[in-house]
Amino acid sequence: MSVEAPPRPATPPSPPSRPSAGRRVGGLLLRSWRRLTAMRTAIVLLFLLALAAVPGSLLPQRSLSQTNVRQYFADHPDLAPVLDDLYLFDVFSSPWFAAIYLLLFVSLIGCVLPRAAEHFRALRTPPPPAPRNLLRLPDSGRLESPLPPSAALDVVEEELRVRRFRVVRRDGAGGPEVSAEKGHLKETGNLLFHLSLLALLLGLAGGKMWGYEGSILVTEGQGFCNSFQQYDTYSAGPLVDSGDLTSMCVDLDQFRAEYEENLTASSFTAAIRYGDPQGEERRTTIGVNEPLRIEGGRVHVTGHGFSPTFTVTLPDGTAFTDVSAPFLPTDQRTMASEGALKLPDLGADQEDQLALEGFFAPTGLMQGGVLTSVDPRPLAPQVAIFAYQGYLGLDSGLPQSVYSLDQDQIERGRLTEVGAANLSVGESLDLPDGTRVTFSGYKEFAALQFSHDPGQLWVLGAAIALLAGLLGMLLLSRERVFARAGPGADGSGTVLTLASLTRGGGESGPRFTALSDDLQGALTTAAPRTAPPDPEVPPRV
Amino acid sequence: MSDSSLAELSNSLFSVSVALYSVALVAFCAHLAFGRRRERAHELVGAAAGTGRGGVTVADRPAPAEATDGAARTNRWGVIALAVTAVGALTHAGVLVTRGLATDRLPWGNMYEFATAVVLVTVLAFIWFAVRVPNLRHIGVFVVGPVILALVAIGLGLYTEAGPVVAALRSYWLAIHVTAAILGFGIFMVSGIASVLYLVRSRPGADQGTGFVSRLPSAATLDRLAHRTAVFGFPVWTFAVIAGAIWAEAAWSRYWGWDPKETWSFVAWVVYAAYLHARTTAGWRGRPAAWVNVVGLLVMIFNLTFVNLVSTGLHSYAGV
Ligand code: HEM
Numbered sequence: 026m027s028v029e030a031p032p033r034p035a036t037p038p039s040p041p042s043r044p045s046a047g048r049r050v051g052g053l054l055l056r057s058w059r060r061l062t063a064m065r066t067a068i069v070l071l072f073l074l075a076l077a078a079v080p081g082s083l084l085p086q087r088s089l090s091q092t093n094v095r096q097y098f099a100d101h102p103d104l105a106p107v108l109d110d111l112y113l114f115d116v117f118s119s120p121w122f123a124a125i126y127l128l129l130f131v132s133l134i135g136c137v138l139p140r141a142a143e144h145f146r147a148l149r150t151p152p153p154p155a156p157r158n159l160l161r162l163p164d165s166g167r168l169e170s171p172l173p174p175s176a177a178l179d180v181v182e183e184e185l186r187v188r189r190f191r192v193v194r195r196d197g198a199g200g201p202e203v204s205a206e207k208g209h210l211k212e213t214g215n216l217l218f219h220l221s222l223l224a225l226l227l228g229l230a231g232g233k234m235w236g237y238e239g240s241i242l243v244t245e246g247q248g249f250c251n252s253f254q255q256y257d258t259y260s261a262g263p264l265v266d267s268g269d270l271t272s273m274c275v276d277l278d279q280f281r282a283e284y285e286e287n288l289t290a291s292s293f294t295a296a297i298r299y300g301d302p303q304g305e306e307r308r309t310t311i312g313v314n315e316p317l318r319i320e321g322g323r324v325h326v327t328g329h330g331f332s333p334t335f336t337v338t339l340p341d342g343t344a345f346t347d348v349s350a351p352f353l354p355t356d357q358r359t360m361a362s363e364g365a366l367k368l369p370d371l372g373a374d375q376e377d378q379l380a381l382e383g384f385f386a387p388t389g390l391m392q393g394g395v396l397t398s399v400d401p402r403p404l405a406p407q408v409a410i411f412a413y414q415g416y417l418g419l420d421s422g423l424p425q426s427v428y429s430l431d432q433d434q435i436e437r438g439r440l441t442e443v444g445a446a447n448l449s450v451g452e453s454l455d456l457p458d459g460t461r462v463t464f465s466g467y468k469e470f471a472a473l474q475f476s477h478d479p480g481q482l483w484v485l486g487a488a489i490a491l492l493a494g495l496l497g498m499l500l501l502s503r504e505r506v507f508a509r510a511g512p513g514a515d516g517s518g519t520v521l522t523l524a525s526l527t528r529g530g531g532e533s534g535p536r537f538t539a540l541s542d543d544l545q546g547a548l549t550t551a552a553p554r555t556a557p558p559d560p561e562v563p564p565r566v
Numbered sequence: 567m568s569d570s571s572l573a574e575l576s577n578s579l580f581s582v583s584v585a586l587y588s589v590a591l592v593a594f595c596a597h598l599a600f601g602r603r604r605e606r607a608h609e610l611v612g613a614a615a616g617t618g619r620g621g622v623t624v625a626d627r628p629a630p631a632e633a634t635d636g637a638a639r640t641n642r643w644g645v646i647a648l649a650v651t652a653v654g655a656l657t658h659a660g661v662l663v664t665r666g667l668a669t670d671r672l673p674w675g676n677m678y679e680f681a682t683a684v685v686l687v688t689v690l691a692f693i694w695f696a697v698r699v700p701n702l703r704h705i706g707v708f709v710v711g712p713v714i715l716a717l718v719a720i721g722l723g724l725y726t727e728a729g730p731v732v733a734a735l736r737s738y739w740l741a742i743h744v745t746a747a748i749l750g751f752g753i754f755m756v757s758g759i760a761s762v763l764y765l766v767r768s769r770p771g772a773d774q775g776t777g778f779v780s781r782l783p784s785a786a787t788l789d790r791l792a793h794r795t796a797v798f799g800f801p802v803w804t805f806a807v808i809a810g811a812i813w814a815e816a817a818w819s820r821y822w823g824w825d826p827k828e829t830w831s832f833v834a835w836v837v838y839a840a841y842l843h844a845r846t847t848a849g850w851r852g853r854p855a856a857w858v859n860v861v862g863l864l865v866m867i868f869n870l871t872f873v874n875l876v877s878t879g880l881h882s883y884a885g886v
Pocket of ligand 1: 063064066067068071132133136137215219222498499797835836839840842843846
């Protein structure tokens with residue numbers, strides 16, 4: 026917040042030290058940019074993103090279930106519209122969710138790119154000179170050797186190089202010294218992680234923009250082609266061109282559901298034929314966890330159910346054989362299903378339409394005069410149906426569900442109930458006008474979904490890179506080792522001061538101990554071979 | 567043995583485990599009440615490295631508890647407690663093994679099995695640290711106590727008869743995704759407990775007095791335990807979420823759909839990332855960071871309980 030000072034008329038024009046308006050704006054922008062790209066801001070934004078996701082899991086979401094949202098509106102007529110204005114039923118596509126997402130994105134770019142540049146520079150600069158007082162460092166100690174200083178440092182340098190340190194020799198004020206460094210991979214891992222996060226967000230957004238999916242119930246013997254007109258429901262990103270969909274048709278030959286003894290579903294499989302309508306047709310079997318993957322899309326089985334079939338014989342003898350409609354399961358355990366079969370084209374007259382609405386039980390059982398289902402397998406299929414005659418209102422222009430009758434038509438008296446019965450396969454219901462409805466059997470249907478997400482592989486790659494970067498960043502350590510050679514206490518030999526600085530990677534103490542033990546060992550073995558020492562050799566730089 | 571008797575054995579082992587843990591709890595209480603604080607040198611191994619130790623004197627790897635311990639008698643309680651806990655962990659593992667044999671599948675197909683496995687991981691992680699850093703045995707009460715409570719709640723509230731899983735769960739991704747989730751969750755539990763104790767231990771004045779607080783491991787040790795476990799748990803959890811997304815792509819046709827479970831796993835991931843950041847950010851180190859870790863633990867528990875039991879999502883068919 027800024028408070029504007031009141032104008033001070035008596036003061037002379039501002040002194041030259043005061044920056045111009047342009048510079049001030051520039052400074053302000055720079056400060057805001059710095060603030061936005063600070064790590065602290067990123068954490069706050071991350072938290073905000075997490076917090077913003079919470080209502081999305083506690084309130085019903087349109088993207089997950091339209092029905093639940095409608096139910097919520099019915100239960101909370103006052104509250105729901107207010108929540109809706111705040112996009113709380115579309116959290117993950119709301120402007121404020123996008124705002125946090127974008128800010129995080131910018132913040133990440135702002136903090137990762139400069140770091141990457143700096144890392145690149147650091148990769149090519151030699152390790153820094155040793156600090157003046159090595160014994161102040163957390164892990165440090167002294168080693169003694171009869172070797173002269175330069176030879177002792179040679180041994181140290183050799184040992185460190187074997188351990189893949191980058192080593193530099195310098196002639197410091199306190200004597201000849203060695204600086205060594207390794208573990209730039211840790212920082213590389215860090216950058217890889219943060220960059221992958223960016224890539225992942227990009228892939229996610231791209232998939233949303235150019236991806237689409239459509240779902241359809243397909244009864245055995247039927248099929249569909251990949252176009253938005255054919256789907257029962259579909260959703261598409263804003264950049265999808267509906268003329269550009271993957272060209273492909275699918276026919277369902279057979280659907281099978283298998284069950285364990287205790288009626289747990291053990292597998293669902295759909296035998297399909299698929300292919301480009303112009304190209305050759307292939308056969309395959311898809312199922313739960315095993316979609317069909319082709320170039321440009323995937324076909325999943327997302328559900329299944331039964332379509333009871335009926336034969337309708339009109340009084341004049343005209344028969345419509347085995348007409349069917351999918352009935353939606355209301356209970357996955359018993360596959361008790363509900364639905365409606367609409368027959369608008371039976372007679373010449375608009376008022377001659379017929380509809381059957383009711384309940385399908387794959388294994389029916391009458392309990393207290395009510396039909397229930399006791400088994401998901403079609404062992405004894407039965408239906409409980411109500412028959413209606415009249416005008417269905419299908420061409421009224423108002424959309425209506427395929428799975429139920431339009432209640433308005435019934436209330437208005439345009440559609441009247443003309444009969445009801447519980448039928449087993451082969452049994453019939455005779456309507457007052459002489460029409461006979463026979464329950465002739467059932468077919469299975471599969472809920473199929475075609476999905477296209479061009480960002481998917483990209484996201485997978487980013488996720489794997491993210492994990493690799495994360496492991497590198499967390500498990501590796503960056504280590505610097507310094508050694509300085511000074512004359513021994515009695516004037517001969519060398520006292521080496523040794524120290525290390527570690528970042529990350531767990532215990533540094535034991536590692537340092539191991540290193541200094543190894544160095545001591547190497548110095549000891551090197552001693553007899555290089556003797557007699559030649560103290561005049563100038564230290565290498 | 568028949569499947570049903572194996573399943574019965576599994577149930578008995580569950581009770582045996584709770585009983586053994588209860589015995590261990592009593593021993594841990596005795597350890598905390600009568601045990602002397604161990605010497606600092608041992609503690610440093612677990613404490614933050616790089617706090618001004620000079621010389622090459624840092625070789626104090628944790629020696630076996632009995633070997634260096636002159637006043638062994640009081641600390642014997644710690645060893646007994648740990649041993650009983652280990653036996654409890656064996657029978658606890660037996661619960662899952664027998665269930666797996668009875669059902670012929672991995673024993674994490676429903677919430678009862680999943681939660682039981684998570685608690686087992688917590689116990690094993692604790693044993694691992696308590697063996698290596700003897701001083702950490704002093705937090706045994708605060709690990710085994712919640713473990714017993716959790717197991718009782720699981721046994722009473724989530725028990726499910728041994729049986730097959732639904733078609734959607736028959737995938738090798740069950741092994742990959744759920745195993746990682748169990749590992750991550752179990753480790754995070756230890757991390758969260760350590761941070762809670764750290765918050766208690768690091769209150770001003772906690773060092774004075776002779777209450778149990780002063781017998782807890784030092785704040786630095788607890789903080790380090792919390793961090794190390796979180797550092798282990800975070801990539802595991804990341805992997806679990808990624809594997810879940812891959813499985814979701816095959817099973818539900820999209821890799822990410824903001825299903826309640828997915829949403830809360832993401833929230834937890836973010837909170838743990840924030841914890842790791844906070845620990846390296848000036849002004850957030852210490853208590854604020856520990857609070858973030860505690861929030862992470864609460865989110866994980868919420869994710870396992872509320873999201874599975876109350877909200878409806880695709881994951882809810884995992885069964886209760
Ligand atoms: C402005 C944005 C960000 C900056 C400047 C930033 C910076 C850093 C730095 C410097 C580290 C290394 C910490 C250290 O070892 O001292 C780090 C680690 C880490 N970052 Fe970020 N980060 C940012 C955003 C994010 C985001 C969005 C995430 C995602 C959740 C994330 C997750 C992590 C994780 C998990 C670590 C590991 C912490 C550890 O080493 O213990 N960061 N980050």
